[in-house]
Amino acid sequence: MKNLLIKVGLFIIALCLSTAISAKTIEVCKNCEINTVKKAVELAERGDVIIVKKGLYQEIEIFVDKPLIIIGEPGAILDGQMLSEIIVIRSDSVTLDGLEFHNVGTSNLRDYAAVRVRGSRYFTIKNLIIRQPFFGIYLEKSSYGKVYNNQIYGNAVSEFYAGNGIHLWYAHYIEIFNNTIYQVRDGIYLEFSNNCTIGNNVSKNNVRYGLHFMFSNNDIVRNDRYENNGAGIAIMFSKDMEASDNYFMDNWGSAVYGMLLKEVYDAKIINNVFLRNTAGIFVEGCSRILYEYNDFESNGWAIYSRGANYENNFTNNNFISNSFDIAYTGPLNKNVFNGNYWSDYNGYDLDKDDIGDIPYKPVKLFSNLVNRSPEAIILLRSIFVDLVEFAEKVSPTITPNILQDETPRMRMITHDRN
Amino acid sequence: MFKIFKYSFYDLMRSRWNYVYLLFYLALGLVLLFVSTSLSKAILTLMNIIILLVPLIGTVFGIMYYYSSKEFTELLLALPLKRSSIFLGQYFGVAISLSLSLVIGLGIPFVIYGIFQSADIWHFGQLLILGTFLSFIFSGISYNIALHNENRIKGFGFAILAWLFMAVIYDGIFMIALVMLHEYPLEKFSLIFSIFNPIDLSRIMMLLKLDISAMLGYTGALFKMFFGNYLGSTIAMLILALWTITPVFILKWRSAKKDF
Numbered sequence: 001m002k003n004l005l006i007k008v009g010l011f012i013i014a015l016c017l018s019t020a021i022s023a024k025t026i027e028v029c030k031n032c033e034i035n036t037v038k039k040a041v042e043l044a045e046r047g048d049v050i051i052v053k054k055g056l057y058q059e060i061e062i063f064v065d066k067p068l069i070i071i072g073e074p075g076a077i078l079d080g081q082m083l084s085e086i087i088v089i090r091s092d093s094v095t096l097d098g099l100e101f102h103n104v105g106t107s108n109l110r111d112y113a114a115v116r117v118r119g120s121r122y123f124t125i126k127n128l129i130i131r132q133p134f135f136g137i138y139l140e141k142s143s144y145g146k147v148y149n150n151q152i153y154g155n156a157v158s159e160f161y162a163g164n165g166i167h168l169w170y171a172h173y174i175e176i177f178n179n180t181i182y183q184v185r186d187g188i189y190l191e192f193s194n195n196c197t198i199g200n201n202v203s204k205n206n207v208r209y210g211l212h213f214m215f216s217n218n219d220i221v222r223n224d225r226y227e228n229n230g231a232g233i234a235i236m237f238s239k240d241m242e243a244s245d246n247y248f249m250d251n252w253g254s255a256v257y258g259m260l261l262k263e264v265y266d267a268k269i270i271n272n273v274f275l276r277n278t279a280g281i282f283v284e285g286c287s288r289i290l291y292e293y294n295d296f297e298s299n300g301w302a303i304y305s306r307g308a309n310y311e312n313n314f315t316n317n318n319f320i321s322n323s324f325d326i327a328y329t330g331p332l333n334k335n336v337f338n339g340n341y342w343s344d345y346n347g348y349d350l351d352k353d354d355i356g357d358i359p360y361k362p363v364k365l366f367s368n369l370v371n372r373s374p375e376a377i378i379l380l381r382s383i384f385v386d387l388v389e390f391a392e393k394v395s396p397t398i399t400p401n402i403l404q405d406e407t408p409r410m411r412m413i414t415h416d417r418n
Numbered sequence: 419m420f421k422i423f424k425y426s427f428y429d430l431m432r433s434r435w436n437y438v439y440l441l442f443y444l445a446l447g448l449v450l451l452f453v454s455t456s457l458s459k460a461i462l463t464l465m466n467i468i469i470l471l472v473p474l475i476g477t478v479f480g481i482m483y484y485y486s487s488k489e490f491t492e493l494l495l496a497l498p499l500k501r502s503s504i505f506l507g508q509y510f511g512v513a514i515s516l517s518l519s520l521v522i523g524l525g526i527p528f529v530i531y532g533i534f535q536s537a538d539i540w541h542f543g544q545l546l547i548l549g550t551f552l553s554f555i556f557s558g559i560s561y562n563i564a565l566h567n568e569n570r571i572k573g574f575g576f577a578i579l580a581w582l583f584m585a586v587i588y589d590g591i592f593m594i595a596l597v598m599l600h601e602y603p604l605e606k607f608s609l610i611f612s613i614f615n616p617i618d619l620s621r622i623m624m625l626l627k628l629d630i631s632a633m634l635g636y637t638g639a640l641f642k643m644f645f646g647n648y649l650g651s652t653i654a655m656l657i658l659a660l661w662t663i664t665p666v667f668i669l670k671w672r673s674a675k676k677d678f
Contacts, residue, residue, distance in 0.1 A: 253632045254639060278632050300633040323633065369593065373600035375608040375637045376593055381462075381630070382621055383470050384589035 029053035037070070037078065037087075038062045052076040052099060060084040060105070065091045072099030080104045080114070082132075089117040100129040104136075111163060113138035117145065117171075125150065133184065135163035139171040148177040154184035156207045164189040164212075165203070168196065176201065186212040187229070190219065199223050209234040209260070210251075213241065221246060228252070231260040232277070239265040245417070246272045248280070257282040258299070264289060271415055273297070279304040280322070283312075292316050293415045301327050305335075315339045318412050323380075325362040329371055332403055337362065341409040346393060349410045360408040361399045365392060368400045422494070422504055426511025430483070436515055439475065443523025451531045457538045458629055461545060464524070465624045468549045469617050470585065476516055476556030477581045481574055483512050484564035495678055505565070505673040506666065513557045517550040524549075541627050548620040551658045555616050556581065558665030565672055588615050605640045613654065616661045623654060 026048060028040045038059055040050045046066045054075035060083050064070070068091075072078075077100045080086045084105040087096065094117075101114035113135035117123055123145040130136045136152040139145065147166060156162030165181035168174060168190040176198045181187040187203030190196060191214040199222040203210035210226035211233045213219060218240045225247045226232030232248040234257075235241055241264060248258035258277035259269070264286045271293045274280035280299040281291075284306040291314045296302035302322040303314070307330040314336065319325045320343045339355075347356040366385050370377045379385050392399050430436050446467065454460040484491075487508065494504050524546065533539050560577040567573035592611050596604055612618040625631055626642050634641065644650040 252629065254635055256632065300630075323630075369597055373596045373604060374635065375604040376596045377634050378608055378612060378622060378637050378641065379589055379593060380633065381466055381625060382589050382618065383585050384593065386466070387586060 023047040023049065025049045025051060027051050027053060028057075030055040030057075041068065041070075044068055052078075060086055062087045064089045064094050067091055067093035069095040069097070070099065071095075071097045074098070076100060077102055078114075080112075082106065085112045085114070085116055087115045089115070089120050089123060092120050093122045094120065095124040096126070096128060097124070098127040101131070101133070103132050104130075104134045106134045106161070106163075111135050111138060111167070113163070113167070116140070117142045121145070129153075133163060133165070135167050136165045136181070136184065138167045139169070139174060141170045143172045143174070145171070145173075146175045146177075148175070148179065150179045152179070152181045152184060154182065156184050159185055159208050162207055165206075168193040168216075172196070180204075181206070181210075183207070186210075187226075188212070190214070190216045192216060194218050196220075197222075201225070202227075203232075204228055206230065212236075213238045217241070220244075225249070226251065226258070229256075231257040231282075233258075234260040234262075235264045235267070236260075236262045237264075239267070241267040242270070243272060244268065244270040247275070248272065248277055249275045251277040252300075253278060257304075261286050261289070268292075269294065271417065274299055274302070282306070283309055285309065287311055289313070290315075293413070294318070295415065296320065296322055296325075298322065300324065303327070305329065309333060309335055311335065316413055317341070318415075319343060319362070320412070324364065324367045326403070327367050327371055328363050328402055335403065337403055337405045339407045339409065340405055341412050342405065343412075344393075345408050345410075347408065354410045356408040356410055358396075359404040359406050361396065361401065361404045363400060363402045364389065365399055368402065420507070422499075422507025423510045423514075424507075426483075426487075426508045427515055429487075430511055430515040435479070436519055439479075439516070440519040440523045443520060444526060447524045447527030451527055457531070457533070457536050458541070461538060461541050461624075462628050462630060465545060465621065465628075468520075468545065468552070469621050469624075472520065472549050472552040473556040473585060473617060474581055476513075476553045477560040477577045479516055480509075480512055480557035480560030481564045481577045483508070484561055485570050485573070492678065501673050502670045505561070505669055509558065509561050509666070509669060512561070513554045516553040516557060520549045520553060521546050541624075544627060545624060548624060548658075551662060552616060552620060555658075555661045555665070556584075558662065558669065562665050562668055562672065565669065565676065584615055584617050589618065592618075605637060608637065609641060609644060613657060616658060619654060619657060 026040045026044055028034050028037055034040050036059055037052055037057055041062055041064055044050055049069045052072045054073050056077045056079055058079045058081055060080050078086050079102045082103045082105050086101050104114045105112040114130045114133050116138045118140050120142045121144045125137055125147045126149050128150040130152045133152055133154055137147060152165040162185040164186040165184040166188045171193045172195050174196045177200050179201045181203045183205045185208045187206045187210045189212045193216045196219045202225045204227045206229040208230045210229040213235045216238045221243045223245045227249045229251050232251050251258050257279045258274045259281045261283040262285055265288055267289045269291045273295045275297050277299045279301040280296045282304045285308040287310040289312045294317045297320040299322045301324045302319050303326045305328045311334045315338055317340045342360050345356060345360045347358040349356055365388055450460045450463055528542055533542050559580055563577045564573045612622055623645060626645055631638050645654060
C-alpha cells in the first residue's frame with residue numbers, strides 16, 4: 001500500500017514536471033513561419049512562452065485568453081496604426097515583458113489602450129515602452145497584478161483628446177512600481193480601486209494630474225516624483241489613503257496644485273517635499289488627515305484650505321519661504337496646526353526648549369483679505385501690501401486670529417529622508 | 419528749448435547725485451544677479467524695487483532741481499526766451515537724465531549677465547520702459563507742484579504726499595473698497611481702478627508677464643485677457659502716455675501764465 005502511494009506520488013510529480021517541461025517556446029519574427037503575435041497566441045497552449053524578435057509588427061486586437069508569457073526582445077514593436085487597442089488580456093497569470101507599443105487608436109467613444117487587462121488576476125506587465133498611447137495600460141476588474149518598469153510617453157495637449165497612462169477601474173491589490181509616465185492626461189488613474197501600492201514612479205508634464213484617485217480606498221503612494229502636472233496627486237472621494245516620501249515639484253500655473261484633496265477621510269500625508277508649486281496642498285471637505293514631516297518650500301501657497309475641513313492635524317512640518325503659508329476659509333473646526341517650523345516666525349525662546357514662546361499666526365492679513373474678496377490678489381507685490389506685511393512683523397496684533405501654532409519650532413526640523 | 423535742455427542735462431549729468439543714483443542701480447543689478455538663482459526672479463525683485471524707488475526719486479529729484487536752479491531760472495526769464503522752452507527744457511533735462519541712469523545702471527549688469535541670450539529680454543525691456551515712463555510721470559508731477567508752490571517746504575511736502583498717495587494710499591483705498599464691496603462682482607471694478615494709477619498699472623503689467631501671474635487666479639486671468647489683446651495693451655500704453663503728457667501740458671500752460 002505504502003509502495004503504491006509512493007508510486008502514485010512519483011507519478012504525479014512526474015506529470016507536473018512533464019507539463020512544466022512541455023511548456024514550449026514560440027518565436028515570432030518577420031521572416032519566421034509565425035510572423036505575427038496574434039498567430040503565436042492562437043497556436044500557443046497554456047503556459048507557453050512567446051518570444052517576439054526585433055521588428056515592426058502592425059497588429060491590433062490581440063486577445064490573450066490563456067496563461068502565457070509574452071517577451072519582447074529589444075526593438076520588438078507592436079504598431080496599432082492609430083486604429084484600435086493592441087493587446088487585450090482576458091486570462092489569469094499572463095506576463096508581458098519588454099514589448100514596445102506605438103500608435104494606439106484614439107476614439108471619442110471607446111477607451112483604446114495599448115494593453116488592456118480585463119477581468120484577470122495575477123498578471124505581470126513589465127519593461128514595456130509605450131509611445132503615442134491613447135490609454136497606456138488599462139486594468140479593468142482585475143486584481144493581484146504587478147505593473148512595473150514601464151515607460152509611457154504621450155503627446156497629450158488637451159484633457160479632452162487624451163487618455164491616461166496607467167488606468168485602473170475596479171482593480172484591487174495592484175502593485176505599480178518604477179514606471180515613468182510623460183505627457184498623458186492622468187499619469188496614473190485609479191477609480192474604485194482599493195489596496196493598491198504605488199511607488200518609485202515618475203509622472204511628469206501631464207495635462208491633468210500626475211496621479212488621480214477617485215472613490216479608491218486603502219491605497220499607498222511612496223517615493224513617487226510628480227513634476228509639472230495640472231496637480232501632482234489628486235485624491236477625491238477616498239479614504240484611508242497614505243502618501244509618503246513623495247516629491248512634488250514645479251506644478252505651477254493657475255488652478256495647479258502639488259496635491260489636490262477633495263472629500264478625503266483618514267489619510268496620512270507624511271514626509272513629502274513640496275517645492276515651487278502654485279499651491280502645495282489644496283484641500284477641501286477633508287477630515288482626519290495627518291500631515292506630518294512634510295517640507296513646503298517656495299510655494300505660492302503652502303496649504304490652501306477651503307471650507308468643510310474637520311479635525312485635520314498639521315504637525316512637524318517645515319514651511320519655508322512660501323508666498324503665503326496658509327490660506328484658510330471658515331471656522332477652525334478642530335483643525336490643529338501645532339509644532340511646525342515657520343521660516344517667517346520671529347518670536348523668541350527664553351526657556352531654550354526650541355519651542356517659540358509666543359504663538360505663530362500663519363494666516364496673514366493680506367491672505368485673509370484675498371480669501372474674502374479674491375480680486376484683492378491683484379495687489380500682490382504692491383508697496384501697500386509689503387507695508388502691511390512689515391507692520392504685521394513689527395506688531396503681530398493686526399494679524400487675524402483665525403488659527404495659530406501654539407508651539408512653533410525655533411529651528412527647521414530635519415526629516416529622516418533617504 | 420533744446421539749448422536749455424542741453425544745459426540742464428549736462429548740468430545734471432555732472433551732478434553728484436546722478437552718479438550716486440546710477441551707481442545704486444549698477445550695484446543693485448549686480449547684487450541681484452549674483453544672489454538670485456534665475457533671471458526671472460531677479461526681474462521680479464527688481465520690479466518691486468522699481469515701482470517703489472523710481473517714482474520716489476523722480477519726485478524728489480524733480481522738486482530739488484527746480485528749487486536749486488530757481489535763481490538761474492529767474493535769470494533766464496529776464497532774457498528774451500520763450501517761457502515754455504525754459505521750463506520744458508529743464509523738465510526734460512531732469513526726466514531724461516534720470517531715465518538714462520536707470521537704463522544704463524540696470525542695463526550694464528544684465529547685459530554682462532547675458533540678457534540678450536535669454537528669453538527674458540522682453541520682460542527686462544518692458545521693465546525698463548515702464549521705469550522710464552514712471553521717471554517721466556513723477557518728475558513731471560513734482561515739477562508742476564514746485565512751480566505752484568513758492569514755499570520750498572510746502573512744495574516738498576506736497577510732492578512727497580503725491581508720491582505717497584500714488585504708491586500706497588491709492589492701494590489702501592482700493593483694498594478697503596474691495597473688502598467693503600466683496601459681495602458684488604468686482605473684476606471689472608478692480609481692472610478699472612488699477613488702470614488709472616501708473617504705479618499699479620506698471621506693476622500689474624509686469625506681474626502678468628512673470629511666472630508669479632499663476633497666483634493671481636481668476637482675477638489674473640481676466641487681467642491677462644485684457645492686457646493680452648491688442649486693445650487692452652494699447653489702452654494701458656495710452657494711459658501711461660496720458661500720464662506723461664498731461665503734466666507737460668499743464669507745466670507749459672501754467673508757466674506761461676505764472677507771475678514771477
